[in-house]
Amino acid sequence: MAQVNDYNTRVKPNWCPGCGNFAVWTSLKQTLVDLNLEPHQVVVTYDIGCSGNGADKLNTYALKSLHGRTIPPAVGAKLANPDLTVISTGGDGGIMEEGVNHLMWAARSNYDITVFLHNNQRFALTTGQQTVTTKKGEPGKTAPRGIPEDSIVPAHVALISKASFVARGFGGDPAQLVTLMKSAIKHKGFSFLEIVQPCVTLNKINTFDWFRERIYKLEEKKDYDNSNWHKALEVSQDMEENIATGILYEDKHSIPYSDRLSHRKDSKTKLVDEVKAYSIDGYIEEFV
Ligand code: SF4
Numbered sequence: 001m002a003q004v005n006d007y008n009t010r011v012k013p014n015w016c017p018g019c020g021n022f023a024v025w026t027s028l029k030q031t032l033v034d035l036n037l038e039p040h041q042v043v044v045t046y047d048i049g050c051s052g053n054g055a056d057k058l059n060t061y062a063l064k065s066l067h068g069r070t071i072p073p074a075v076g077a078k079l080a081n082p083d084l085t086v087i088s089t090g091g092d093g094g095i096m097e098e099g100v101n102h103l104m105w106a107a108r109s110n111y112d113i114t115v116f117l118h119n120n121q122r123f124a125l126t127t128g129q130q131t132v133t134t135k136k137g138e139p140g141k142t143a144p145r146g147i148p149e150d151s152i153v154p155a156h157v158a159l160i161s162k163a164s165f166v167a168r169g170f171g172g173d174p175a176q177l178v179t180l181m182k183s184a185i186k187h188k189g190f191s192f193l194e195i196v197q198p199c200v201t202l203n204k205i206n207t208f209d210w211f212r213e214r215i216y217k218l219e220e221k222k223d224y225d226n227s228n229w230h231k232a233l234e235v236s237q238d239m240e241e242n243i244a245t246g247i248l249y250e251d252k253h254s255i256p257y258s259d260r261l262s263h264r265k266d267s268k269t270k271l272v273d274e275v276k277a278y279s280i281d282g283y284i285e286e287f288v
Pocket of ligand 1: 014015016018019020021050120124125198199200201202
């Protein structure tokens, strides 16, 4: 059985001291151990960005994508080999800006993958420009007087895109993060976990203390019913005063994309078993 150390590589993290990525990295290793998964059973895809720099720091199969494209290779890996546990990670810049179309399509298709979105409200790797999750008017590198647009809430976008599992965690609460990661990975269908995490170097507004003063846990609200999509839509939106964490929504009867394909219902093989070598000589000859 794998231990936490089995998920380490020889590369030590070089994130800034106090970065929220440490909690996510540590929590994910603990989650995979708790789920009795071995490193060779897991694929993690990464975006460009500070979170993406974790690609060589976690001992699983890994793929580092182009900016905003962390979700498509994760979908491909899962469709090819459904036995794998497939996790796609990225920041608010990559997934909510360049790649938001991929998030919406993967959610509505209900591919059986898990997406972890690191939301620190900045393009951190490129030194702190605003993203779509930055509050309107907040100063930053791209716009010193603040951006004029309203911000977008990732969990809200996942919900309206029909994700069958949507949760929010906090980089300052690794114990809750492990619980949420386990639930997200075990969910059958598309699961989305937004992780609000301070960028301690470039975002001096949304700090650990700022979040701690505003965050509450849905699991402590006895009357919260996370099968109620409309209620989830309502509570997910507030990112300023009362920030909900926990499982916002789960469709426990969700049917993943692959299980909806009637023509593959009785298939004895996985797509990865059916890959064959094809000669393209004939096509090349047409062009020469
Ligand atoms: Fe983390 Fe921000 Fe440093 Fe990047 S710049 S490693 S997000 S604290």
